[in-house]
Amino acid sequence: MPWTELFRLGRRKSNNQTAPETSGAGEQHTLQDTLAAIEELSQAVRNNPESVEIYLALGNLYRSQGEIERAIHIRNSLISRPGLDLVLKARSQFELGRDFRRGGMLDRSRQAFEEASAVLGRTDEIELELARLAADSGEFERAAGHYRRVGRSMSEAHFLARQAGEHYRLKDVLRGDTFLAQALEVFPASPEAWLASVVQATVSGSIAALRETLRNACANIAAPQRFLLLEGLLEALRAARGETGNGMEEPKVLAPARINELVQASVQVLQSFPPDALLCFYCARLHLFEADLDSAKHWLEKALVLNPDFWLARLELVTLVLSNQEMTPFLRDQLAYFISHARKSKRFVCQSCGFRWDKTFFVCPRCRSWHSILFRQEFS
Numbered sequence: 001m002p003w004t005e006l007f008r009l010g011r012r013k014s015n016n017q018t019a020p021e022t023s024g025a026g027e028q029h030t031l032q033d034t035l036a037a038i039e040e041l042s043q044a045v046r047n048n049p050e051s052v053e054i055y056l057a058l059g060n061l062y063r064s065q066g067e068i069e070r071a072i073h074i075r076n077s078l079i080s081r082p083g084l085d086l087v088l089k090a091r092s093q094f095e096l097g098r099d100f101r102r103g104g105m106l107d108r109s110r111q112a113f114e115e116a117s118a119v120l121g122r123t124d125e126i127e128l129e130l131a132r133l134a135a136d137s138g139e140f141e142r143a144a145g146h147y148r149r150v151g152r153s154m155s156e157a158h159f160l161a162r163q164a165g166e167h168y169r170l171k172d173v174l175r176g177d178t179f180l181a182q183a184l185e186v187f188p189a190s191p192e193a194w195l196a197s198v199v200q201a202t203v204s205g206s207i208a209a210l211r212e213t214l215r216n217a218c219a220n221i222a223a224p225q226r227f228l229l230l231e232g233l234l235e236a237l238r239a240a241r242g243e244t245g246n247g248m249e250e251p252k253v254l255a256p257a258r259i260n261e262l263v264q265a266s267v268q269v270l271q272s273f274p275p276d277a278l279l280c281f282y283c284a285r286l287h288l289f290e291a292d293l294d295s296a297k298h299w300l301e302k303a304l305v306l307n308p309d310f311w312l313a314r315l316e317l318v319t320l321v322l323s324n325q326e327m328t329p330f331l332r333d334q335l336a337y338f339i340s341h342a343r344k345s346k347r348f349v350c351q352s353c354g355f356r357w358d359k360t361f362f363v364c365p366r367c368r369s370w371h372s373i374l375f376r377q378e379f380s
Contacts, residue, residue, distance in 0.1 A: 153187045237262065
C-alpha cells in the first residue's frame with residue numbers, strides 16, 4: 001500500500017473520535033492524527049523494510065513532532081544502504097539537511113544540502129532551504145542571493161535591508177545606503193527597506209533627509225501598512241532622545257530642539273497625504289512624544305471621526321481627558337487599572353491566519369506569510 005494511503009488511513013482512524021469544540025481540543029486532535037500516522041507508517045516499514053518512500057515519510061513525521069534524533073537516524077540508515085538509487089540518496093540528504101537545520105546544527109545542514117545539490121542540482125527547493133539557513137546564520141547578503149536565484153524579490157529585498165541595517169549598526173553608512181538602494185531597486189514597495197531608510201534619516205538628525213524619505217516611503221507603501229514606518233520612526237526618536245539604543249551601538253543623542261524639528265517635519269509629511277485613521281493616530285502619537293497634549297487630542301478626535309471603532313485612539317483620548325477631570329482616588333485607581341490592562345492588548349494581527357502579537361513583524365511567526373500584518377483598529 002502506498003505511504004500516502006497509509007497516512008490517510010492514520011487520519012481516518014483518528015477522525016473517528018468526537019469532534020473537538022475548543023482550540024485546545026483541536027491541537028490534541030491534530031497530535032492524535034500525527035501519532036496515528038506514525039503508528040501506521042511504522043507498521044508499514046516493518047512489513048516492507050525496503051520501501052524508501054515510507055522511510056522518508058516517517059522521518060518527516062518524526063521531524064514535525066520534534067523528534068530530530070529519530071528523524072536523523074532514519075535518514076542515515078537510508079544513505080548508508082548499499083545500492084540505493086543516487087536520486088533517492090540525494091533526497092535523503094536533502095531531508096537530513098532539513099533535520100539538521102531544525103535541530104540547530106547549521107554547518108552540518110549546509111553540508112547535507114550541498115551534497116544533495118551535487119546530484120539533484122540547485123533546485124528551487126534546495127535554494128530556498130539554503131536561503132533560510134543563511135538567514136538563520138545571520139548571513140543576510142547570502143540569503144538575499146539565494147532568494148534572487150528563485151525569483152523571490154520580496155524576500156531578497158528583506159534581507160538586503162537587514163544587511164544594510166548591519167552596516168548602519170557598525171557605522172558604515174555608505175555600504176548601508178548601497179544595500180538599501182539595491183533593496184528598493186529589487187522591490188520598490190519593500191516596507192523593510194523604507195523603514196531602514198526612515199530610521200537612518202531620523203537618527204542622523206537630518207530634517208531634509210527625513211522629510212524626503214518619509215514622503216517617498218508613504219507614497220510607495222500601501223496605506224494599511226504605513227504604521228510599520230511610523231512605529232520605527234517613534235523608536236528612532238526615542239533612540240535620538242537617549243531612551244533606547246534601537247539596536248545601535250552608542251546611539252547619537254540629539255538636542256531637544258532638533259528632535260522637535262524632526263517631529264514637526266514628520267507630522268507635516270503625514271498630513272500631506274489623504275487622511276486615514278492610522279495616519280491621524282500616529283500624528284497624535286508624535287505630538288504625545290513631545291507632550292503637546294492639545295495637538296494630540298485634535299488628531300485623536302480626527303482618527304475617531306474616520307473610524308469610531310478605533311479602540312486604541314479612543315483609549316488615548318480618554319486618558320488625556322481624564323487627566324483634567326475631578327474624581328475620587330478610588331475611581332481614578334480603577335480607571336487607571338482598566339486602562340493599563342487595555343494597553344496590553346495585542347495591536348498587530350496577521351490577516352492570513354489571525355495571529356496576534358504586540359510587536360511588528362514582516363513574516364508571520366505562525367503561518368510564515370509575508371507582509372500580512374495589519375494594525376488591529378477594532379477591539380474584540
